[in-house]
Amino acid sequence: MNSKHGPPLVWTILALVSIAVAGAGCGPQAATTAPTAATSVPGAATSVPAGVPAPDTLVVVTAALPPTADPDVWSGLGWERVLANVYDPLFHYKLRTPEELGLTVTGIDALSDLRSPMDEAVNGVFFNKWEISPDNKTFTLHVDPNLKSARGNPATADAFVWREQRGYAIPSSIQSFLVGVMGSRDVSDITKIDDMTIQIYAPNGSGAILFKVLTLIENMALDVKALKDDGCLTEEDPWGMKCLDHKSYGFGPYNITEFTPGNQILMEANPYYPRPLQFKNIVYREIPESGNRLAMLIAGQAHLSSEQTLVEVKSVTGGNGEATYAGMNVGSKWLAVLMTRSDPAWTNDDCVRGMGYAIPYAEIQEVAFEGTGTTAHEDVCPLYGENVNSEAWPYSLDTAKASELWKAGGCPAQFTLSWDSSISEMQDVGTMIKSQFAKFGVDAVLNPLPSGTYAQMENRFTLGAFLEEQSAFVPDVGYAVWLAYHKTSIGNFNRFMDDEVTAKIDQAMLLTDGPERKRLLFEVQQAVVDRGGRQVILWTPYTIVANKHLAGLTWYPDSLPRYRDLKWVP
Amino acid sequence: MKRTLRYAAKRVLLILPQVFILVTVVFALVHLLPGDPVFARMGGAAPLELIENYRHQLGLDQPIYIQYFNYLKGILHGDLGTSWLTGDPVVRDLTSRLPATLELLLWGMGLATLVGIGVGVITALRPGGLIDRVTVAYALLAGAMPEFYIGLVLVFFFYYILRIAPSPSGRLDLMVAPPPTVTGLYLVDSAVAGQWGTFLNAAAHLALPVATLAFWQSGAIMKMTRSTMLQVLDGDYMDYARVMGLKRSVVARYALRNSLPPIVSLTVTIFAILLGSVVLIERVFAWGGLGQYSVQAVVGADYEAVVGFLMLAAVVSLLLFMFLDIIYVVLDPRLEL
Numbered sequence: 004m005n006s007k008h009g010p011p012l013v014w015t016i017l018a019l020v021s022i023a024v025a026g027a028g029c030g031p032q033a034a035t036t037a038p039t040a041a042t043s044v045p046g047a048a049t050s051v052p053a054g055v056p057a058p059d060t061l062v063v064v065t066a067a068l069p070p071t072a073d074p075d076v077w078s079g080l081g082w083e084r085v086l087a088n089v090y091d092p093l094f095h096y097k098l099r100t101p102e103e104l105g106l107t108v109t110g111i112d113a114l115s116d117l118r119s120p121m122d123e124a125v126n127g128v129f130f131n132k133w134e135i136s137p138d139n140k141t142f143t144l145h146v147d148p149n150l151k152s153a154r155g156n157p158a159t160a161d162a163f164v165w166r167e168q169r170g171y172a173i174p175s176s177i178q179s180f181l182v183g184v185m186g187s188r189d190v191s192d193i194t195k196i197d198d199m200t201i202q203i204y205a206p207n208g209s210g211a212i213l214f215k216v217l218t219l220i221e222n223m224a225l226d227v228k229a230l231k232d233d234g235c236l237t238e239e240d241p242w243g244m245k246c247l248d249h250k251s252y253g254f255g256p257y258n259i260t261e262f263t264p265g266n267q268i269l270m271e272a273n274p275y276y277p278r279p280l281q282f283k284n285i286v287y288r289e290i291p292e293s294g295n296r297l298a299m300l301i302a303g304q305a306h307l308s309s310e311q312t313l314v315e316v317k318s319v320t321g322g323n324g325e326a327t328y329a330g331m332n333v334g335s336k337w338l339a340v341l342m343t344r345s346d347p348a349w350t351n352d353d354c355v356r357g358m359g360y361a362i363p364y365a366e367i368q369e370v371a372f373e374g375t376g377t378t379a380h381e382d383v384c385p386l387y388g389e390n391v392n393s394e395a396w397p398y399s400l401d402t403a404k405a406s407e408l409w410k411a412g413g414c415p416a417q418f419t420l421s422w423d424s425s426i427s428e429m430q431d432v433g434t435m436i437k438s439q440f441a442k443f444g445v446d447a448v449l450n451p452l453p454s455g456t457y458a459q460m461e462n463r464f465t466l467g468a469f470l471e472e473q474s475a476f477v478p479d480v481g482y483a484v485w486l487a488y489h490k491t492s493i494g495n496f497n498r499f500m501d502d503e504v505t506a507k508i509d510q511a512m513l514l515t516d517g518p519e520r521k522r523l524l525f526e527v528q529q530a531v532v533d534r535g536g537r538q539v540i541l542w543t544p545y546t547i548v549a550n551k552h553l554a555g556l557t558w559y560p561d562s563l564p565r566y567r568d569l570k571w572v573p
Numbered sequence: 574m575k576r577t578l579r580y581a582a583k584r585v586l587l588i589l590p591q592v593f594i595l596v597t598v599v600f601a602l603v604h605l606l607p608g609d610p611v612f613a614r615m616g617g618a619a620p621l622e623l624i625e626n627y628r629h630q631l632g633l634d635q636p637i638y639i640q641y642f643n644y645l646k647g648i649l650h651g652d653l654g655t656s657w658l659t660g661d662p663v664v665r666d667l668t669s670r671l672p673a674t675l676e677l678l679l680w681g682m683g684l685a686t687l688v689g690i691g692v693g694v695i696t697a698l699r700p701g702g703l704i705d706r707v708t709v710a711y712a713l714l715a716g717a718m719p720e721f722y723i724g725l726v727l728v729f730f731f732y733y734i735l736r737i738a739p740s741p742s743g744r745l746d747l748m749v750a751p752p753p754t755v756t757g758l759y760l761v762d763s764a765v766a767g768q769w770g771t772f773l774n775a776a777a778h779l780a781l782p783v784a785t786l787a788f789w790q791s792g793a794i795m796k797m798t799r800s801t802m803l804q805v806l807d808g809d810y811m812d813y814a815r816v817m818g819l820k821r822s823v824v825a826r827y828a829l830r831n832s833l834p835p836i837v838s839l840t841v842t843i844f845a846i847l848l849g850s851v852v853l854i855e856r857v858f859a860w861g862g863l864g865q866y867s868v869q870a871v872v873g874a875d876y877e878a879v880v881g882f883l884m885l886a887a888v889v890s891l892l893l894f895m896f897l898d899i900i901y902v903v904l905d906p907r908l909e910l
Contacts, residue, residue, distance in 0.1 A: 062747055067869070070614075070658045077615055174623050248660045264659035265670075265869065266743065266861045286747050291856045291865070294725065295741045298733045304740045304747070455608025455874055461617030462624070493618050 075175030110329025151275035334545035353412025406443035424451035478560035497536035610874035654877030672757025674862035681786030693798025715792030
């Protein structure tokens with residue numbers, strides 16, 4: 004390959020590639036000097052410098068897009084993040100500043116008010132007026148006449164009733180809330196009174212609980228008129244599954260305009276939304292590598308991510324390039340060891356108590372969670388108001404006591420500790436627990452499981468002892484203990500079947516907050532902390548990596564950021 | 574020519590039973606994967622009725638042999654089923670993602686081949702020289718490092734530190750719309766549409782993943798070229814050519830021509846394997862191609878997507894190997910089909 008006829012071909016090609024890279028001017032340096040207009044129309048690239056998100060477009064990066072946007076097909080945390088920003092629930096918590104709530108946070112401007120009495124704690128979103136019957140079982144809700152969908156269709160009672168019917172028919176997780184928590188027998192307990200009024204009959208619940216249930220993102224109304232106009236409701240598909248899979252039909256702040264699975268979701272602001280929205284467009288983009296997401300955030304090419312590792316979050320604390328950390332050291336999500344009480348290894352209460360004294364709480368916080376989060380001193384999220392019983396908590400690391408209880412209970416010399424292998428921290432947590440048990444001669448066999456296997460075994464209560472990260476989305480102590488300990492709750496994975504505790508939970512659920520409810524819930528927490536079979540280790544932190552110009556970050560009990568609250572500060 | 578066409582037709586027909594066996598084996602293996610895909614999608618707290626409804630929708634409540642026959646019936650009608658991860662027909666998923674992977678592979682392997690053969694020839698002509706020593710070390714390094722690591726290092730230096738590369742966010746910048754689809758290859762389609770801004774943007778986004786792929790694979794091609802060329806250059810007919818006073822460039826050309834069969838064989842084999850192995854590069858660069866799709870399908874136990882992808886990879890590989898056999902005969906007239 005002599006150079007008689009000029010430079011070798013390979014060098015020519017490399018030179019051309021280099022010119023293309025330089026000429027495209029697509030590096031972050033170019034991005035910070037030339038703001039561009041937000042657009043996704045063909046030909047735009049020829050008129051604006053590429054790679055610079057405009058102030059009216061928010062770029063959110065995520066590890067994986069959800070497979071669907073259907074509000075009745077639960078598909079994980081990614082699905083919840085999309086739903087939380089496309090749809091509005093029926094009620095929102097009022098927001099208060101951290102100072103008003105006496106909480107220490109970083110970069111979070113407002114938090115849901117969980118401490119006020121119910122009638123002061125929520126704003127109506129879909130419903131703007133309501134009445135509760137004297138027996139607390141019948142709720143009459145009036146639709147806000149000013150609310151419109153992204154298509155300009157006014158909100159009506161049909162939008163809510165049809166959506167509930169859909170939830171029951173499919174059935175979706177919404178059904179388990181209303182049936183399980185509120186005792187609604189079927190969808191006939193939700194009735195349309197007139198075009199703008201509905202009634203819900205909830206034999207097992209109180210007004211306080213219902214409103215909290217209706218703040219969940221899964222409880223939204225759907226624009227059934229638009230679904231009909233688009234021909235989505237057919238004989239073969241009466242509930243519009245095909246349309247709702249990758250599109251949205253709601254009254255919320257944003258509307259999905261494009262959904263490319265595995266790539267990105269584009270959202271546009273609802274022009275009829277009653278509040279002004281900073282960002283007219285949202286690009287929700289899948290970037291599988293967390294390091295790349297972080298690099299894009301630091302470069303300013305992405306604005307928000309809730310899925311960075313704790314090490315990465317630490318690296319932007321205080322600011323790094325365009326990125327900074329926002330969050331709080333206690334969120335509503337717990338890390339816990341659950342012990343299936345119906346499993347022979349865990350029927351004895353002493354074994355359950357022994358676990359409580361064998362967990363290295365502080366070490367787990369330090370090693371697995373980089374010193375973030377808050378070690379548990381209660382069974383229910385400490386943010387959930389005055390009904391949280393911290394006095395009932397006796398546990399700390401004490402292997403001598405754990406050993407004593409283990410012997411007294413005749414507990415097994417070996418047990419299996421399982422977890423969902425897709426959660427990276429669990430390996431460290433499991434290893435540290437194993438080390439403590441090894442000190443008194445008990446072998447904890449570590450058993451990471453594929454997600455599908457874990458979920459299946461969890462559903463069938465065959466896991467034995469296992470690590471879990473979860474949260475009780477309804478921010479109510481009564482609901483939280485109902486979820487984990489009520490005999491009929493599908494979330495009672497530890498199979499704690501105590502009639503007395505169940506009866507007290509039922510009683511508490513019928514009451515609004517007050518001294519009697521507090522007494523009942525305190526007693527329940529006393530019992531479950533002692534022998535419930537769920538040992539909370541840590542309240543994990545709520546973390547966001549955000550662009551330093553973003554203000555208005557908020558916290559809701561579901562720990563899902565809301566883009567409608569954001570502001571851009573130049 | 575007629576013989577070649579007959580041979581090609583015979584090989585294409587052979588693909589059918591080969592793919593059938595592959596589909597059967599893969600279908601069985603995929604259903605043996607641990608974990609219930611319905612639970613993986615729905616979570617442990619889903620109501621049992623919902624789980625059973627969804628299992629019924631996916632046809633997973635049927636006996637395995639019924640599922641298998643239904644799947645085969647679908648294949649005969651060009652229906653590879655529906656991905657429950659994307660909700661779209663698998664055929665549509667595969668065809669929409671194939672161009673992304675192809676574009677990466679074509680440019681990556683093109684560059685790897687050019688660099689590999691070019692440098693391999695230089696080092697064969699000047700064995701023991703500085704370039705030879707450097708490339709031996711390079712080839713060892715390239716083969717030893719995992720491709721995702723190479724990709725991440727390139728992103729770190731060229732995007733994060735030097736700020737001269739675009740973000741690793743896919744084939745185009747976030748605000749740039751794709752060109753009108755002709756082939757699905759963005760460089761081609763944007764050139765056809767005259768969208769030169771998009772062309773440059775797509776080229777810039779291709780730079781790092783192509784460099785990753787080329788760096789990763791050129792080492793093997795380089796080593797094969799070098800060793801084959803050295804063997805050929807040692808041959809009696811090469812001595813004769815030199816003795817007869819032929820110019821060095823002509824001798825080199827003769828040597829390269831005679832070295833091509835094993836080099837082409839290696840290159841095509843690498844290309845066939847890469848269709849499924851480029852997954853980690855696609856993941857690092859959020860490429861949205863077949864590799865990323867197949868990994869998501871395996872992790873999510875999306876049976877139909879997994880089998881569909883494997884079928885496509887098998888068909889492409891078998892076609893490539895058929896092409897290789899034909900090319901071999903073209904390159905070496907002593908051989909017969």
